[in-house]
Amino acid sequence: MRPVYMISGGITKFAKAHPQSDFRKMVADAFEYALADLPGLSRDAIDGSVCSYFSDHFTRQLMAGAMVQDYLGLDPKPSRRVEGGGATGGLCFQSAWESVASGRLNCCLAMGFETMGRVNTWKGNEFIALASDTNFDFPVGGFYSGYYAMMVQRHMHEFGTTVEQMAKVSIKNHANALYNPYAQRPGKLTIDEVRSALMVATPLTLLDICQMSEGAAVVVLASEEVAQRFGGTPVKVTGVGSGTDAMRMADRPHGKVILLPHETEEEYADLKYPGVHSFRGGRMAAKLAYEMAGIGNPGEELDFVELHDAYTSSEIQTCEDLGLCRYGEGGSYVDSGAPFLPNLDYGLSFSGSEQWPRLPVNPSGGLLACGHPVGATGLMQAVFAFWQLQGTIGKHLRDTTLQIPDARRGLIHSHAGTGTYITVSILERV
Amino acid sequence: MDKHYQLPETQDGTVLFNTDPIIQKYHYEIDYLHSYAQDSPFFVGLSQGKLLGSHCTSCGRRFATPRGICMECGGKTEWFELPREGRVHTFTTCHFGGEAFLKETPFTLILVEFDGVDTLFLSRLVGAEPEEVYIGMPVWARFIRNSKFKPTDVYFVPR
Ligand SMILES: [Zn+2]
Numbered sequence: 001m002r003p004v005y006m007i008s009g010g011i012t013k014f015a016k017a018h019p020q021s022d023f024r025k026m027v028a029d030a031f032e033y034a035l036a037d038l039p040g041l042s043r044d045a046i047d048g049s050v051c052s053y054f055s056d057h058f059t060r061q062l063m064a065g066a067m068v069q070d071y072l073g074l075d076p077k078p079s080r081r082v083e084g085g086g087a088t089g090g091l092c093f094q095s096a097w098e099s100v101a102s103g104r105l106n107c108c109l110a111m112g113f114e115t116m117g118r119v120n121t122w123k124g125n126e127f128i129a130l131a132s133d134t135n136f137d138f139p140v141g142g143f144y145s146g147y148y149a150m151m152v153q154r155h156m157h158e159f160g161t162t163v164e165q166m167a168k169v170s171i172k173n174h175a176n177a178l179y180n181p182y183a184q185r186p187g188k189l190t191i192d193e194v195r196s197a198l199m200v201a202t203p204l205t206l207l208d209i210c211q212m213s214e215g216a217a218v219v220v221l222a223s224e225e226v227a228q229r230f231g232g233t234p235v236k237v238t239g240v241g242s243g244t245d246a247m248r249m250a251d252r253p254h255g256k257v258i259l260l261p262h263e264t265e266e267e268y269a270d271l272k273y274p275g276v277h278s279f280r281g282g283r284m285a286a287k288l289a290y291e292m293a294g295i296g297n298p299g300e301e302l303d304f305v306e307l308h309d310a311y312t313s314s315e316i317q318t319c320e321d322l323g324l325c326r327y328g329e330g331g332s333y334v335d336s337g338a339p340f341l342p343n344l345d346y347g348l349s350f351s352g353s354e355q356w357p358r359l360p361v362n363p364s365g366g367l368l369a370c371g372h373p374v375g376a377t378g379l380m381q382a383v384f385a386f387w388q389l390q391g392t393i394g395k396h397l398r399d400t401t402l403q404i405p406d407a408r409r410g411l412i413h414s415h416a417g418t419g420t421y422i423t424v425s426i427l428e429r430v
Numbered sequence: 431m432d433k434h435y436q437l438p439e440t441q442d443g444t445v446l447f448n449t450d451p452i453i454q455k456y457h458y459e460i461d462y463l464h465s466y467a468q469d470s471p472f473f474v475g476l477s478q479g480k481l482l483g484s485h486c487t488s489c490g491r492r493f494a495t496p497r498g499i500c501m502e503c504g505g506k507t508e509w510f511e512l513p514r515e516g517r518v519h520t521f522t523t524c525h526f527g528g529e530a531f532l533k534e535t536p537f538t539l540i541l542v543e544f545d546g547v548d549t550l551f552l553s554r555l556v557g558a559e560p561e562e563v564y565i566g567m568p569v570w571a572r573f574i575r576n577s578k579f580k581p582t583d584v585y586f587v588p589r
Contacts, residue, residue, distance in 0.1 A: 126528030141531045149522035157565045201524045250550040
């Protein structure tokens with residue numbers, strides 16, 4: 001394997017619907033942005049692509065990836081599609097990484113989109129629920145918010161996590177997004193507002209859950225030689241990992257915790273794992289990515305995290321999987337203020353616990369506030385991480401509020417199903 | 431040859447939602463021949479008032495759902511009958527849902543745990559108000575008489 005660099009990226013505004021653009025045009029807009037952002041980079045330099053979009057139902061078009069390749073003028077270069085539910089974007093990023101790391105391509109475009117606004121929200125929920133077992137789970141009342149609600153009920157039962165702690169995640173991510181013009185639903189919220197929003201599946205309200213979105217994102221990955229040729233401020237991909245778990249949440253085992261280097265078996269002696277409260281696929285992805293990047297204690301060695309917060313509850317669960325805090329501590333971790341940006345006023349008071357170092361989680365606003373056009377989401381995270389590490393947030397968001405000073409190392413995390421496919425990638429300033 | 435030929439036109443219009451850009455409404459539906467294949471005995475079981483799980487003949491693990499191959503050791507499994515009584519492992523009441531289930535809201539989903547079984551079973555709980563449901567609540571499987579060969583042929587009620 002050879003080193004791989006991210007040399008440019010672009011995204012479109014995420015919105016409920018973009019009726020003026022079809023999926024090809026959305027990707028083209030993001031691609032144009034990425035080309036314009038690195039002087040000298042042109043489509044000639046791209047020698048292949050990977051396309052990510054989740055659902056053929058949303059596009060009503062098979063081989064949509066081939067149509068994007070065609071529209072961008074990249075034919076007859078190699079291209080393929082990857083798909084893995086909510087993790088499609090993260091898998092696409094890693095697939096493009098593999099193309100460059102293996103030497104097969106020198107410069108690979110990862111391009112993703114989703115067009116979810118073409119059906120009503122409840123039909124959209126049905127399309128998404130088709131990514132649960134259609135023999136056993138979907139017919140019982142297939143609804144992802146219902147599945148995540150059951151998971152967090154168990155998390156609350158095991159660990160004492162509260163709905164107020166979940167509401168604080170919602171407040172954090174929506175407030176961060178006030179400074180991100182790409183975000184779909186920025187807002188200043190209170191715990192009361194989150195809790196009194198429409199109840200969707202107890203205990204998750206409308207403001208605990210991300211929205212249906214349309215949008216596109218692209219990432220350009222390149223070999224060291226290509227990165228040097230174009231100059232600019234490339235960022236190195238230093239770790240990739242991925243993991244899986246049972247499609248049916250009911251089938252998850254109740255066994256032993258997969259340990260990270262800074263954890264011991266004794267601290268989890270009484271924990272039945274993963275059960276339905278944790279994501280062992282996420283833990284596996286993190287473990288592999290940390291091993292490759294040489295990370296021993298993620299809470300101390302990362303400067304920010306962009307993770308897949310389709311639900312406030314899944315952000316809390318994921319902080320534990322990533323080892324930012326121990327299993328069971330996700331709620332207290334939020335209370336401590338550690339994952340909040342230090343320079344924003346969230347209207348919250350924190351517990352004052354200094355058990356965990358400050359580590360902003362979802363400074364962009366995450367899926368909760370940016371939106372979740374599935375195939376684009378994992379690539380959007382890569383683009384925000386890239387801008388953080390370049391120190392160019394001010395240029396791209398036209399506001400420096402979200403720029404983490406001296407950010408050197410970031411983590412992106414993409415997640416599918418009830419934890420069915422999960423990817424973790426580590427990006428570093430060079 | 432007829433150089434004046436014109437295609438015959440029909441009266442069925444197009445439902446236009448918008449003119450700039452043009453947005454139109456399509457309807458599509460299909461008949462699909464779906465086979466439960468190797469999982470079929472589970473659905474036959476439901477029609478006979480039985481819940482069938484999978485028992486691994488190599489490592490002895492018991493799964494509360496059909497799994498032809500053991501997820502822990504890769505061994506072959508055989509069918510066994512699950513107990514009719516279990517407990518609520520976790521639950522939620524859905525006030526919204528996918529379009530197909532909107533008319534059934536609010537409905538309560540539960541994962542059921544059974545004594546001596548290593549995994550859970552997803553079902554609906556009826557006969558309890560949302561605020562009456564709790565983790566550990568004893569529940570009992572009941573079967574519809576006119577089997578539809580769907581996982582909703584079984585549901586749970588408070589015991
Ligand atoms: Zn076995």
